[in-house]
Amino acid sequence: MEFYEETVEETSIYKGNVTEYTVQKVKLPNGELAQREIVRHAGAAAIIPFTEDGRLILVKQYRKAIESESIEIPAGLKDADDESGLNTAKRELEEETGYKARQWDFVTSFYSTPGFTDEFLEIYEASDLYLVDDPLPQDEDENVEMIIATYDEAWAFYEKGLLRDSKTVFALFYWKMKKQMTTE
Incomplete structure (x- = not known):
């Protein structure tokens, strides 16, 4: 099985002094779409x-x-x-x-x-x-x-x-x- 998620879309919802919060739409290895909430640091x-x-x-x-x-x-x-x-x-x-x-x-x-x-x-x-x-x-x-x-x-x-x-x-x-x- 391939373990990779392709980012289809990414939206920054907040950028602070320490972190940035993003929401990504990703394509899973099986072709389905999913959402990921990520804190950038x-x-x-x-x-x-x-x-x-x-x-x-x-x-x-x-x-x-x-x-x-x-x-x-x-x-x-x-x-x-x-x-x-x-x-x-x-x-x-x-x-x-x-x-x-x-x-x-x-x-x-x-x-x-x-x-x-x-x-x-x-x-x-x-x-x-x-x-x-x-x-x-x-x-x-x-x-x-x-x-x-x-x-x-x-x-x-x-x-x-x-x-x-x-x-x-x-x-x-x-x-x-x-x-x-x-x-x-």
Whole structure:
């Protein structure tokens, strides 16, 4: 079976600062027509920042979409100046935490939810951190609180339902894998 859908027609129904919402009419492999609702996104980068003593820097913020506080790894959207996810990651780490890192390692990348969006997320590990005297300011519409958590504290946030977004759940399992690899 051929897995391809030909776009017959596409209509942009809303273009915001972060996303664009489109409706597509597509032709399925069997010749039938169907509708797809797609959220276009410029992409983002996330950071798994480890302190010298092996703790993880997280940020707590309110997420309107889920009407709740959320504890997450630092992350942010690519903007017009960022051609690479690494540049985005460096900027976001400084803006959200006041830290920079001397060591950056690419971890992985993935589509966050390809059933309805083309958002592509790149994840980097940051280490050898240091505080910046005059860090980049947070975005005007952003209110975040930094949390520096031990492995057990981070998992407790997860178990309490405070840490549930996909990138941060990934980061926890990545951390678990790293710990297991060092004990074997």
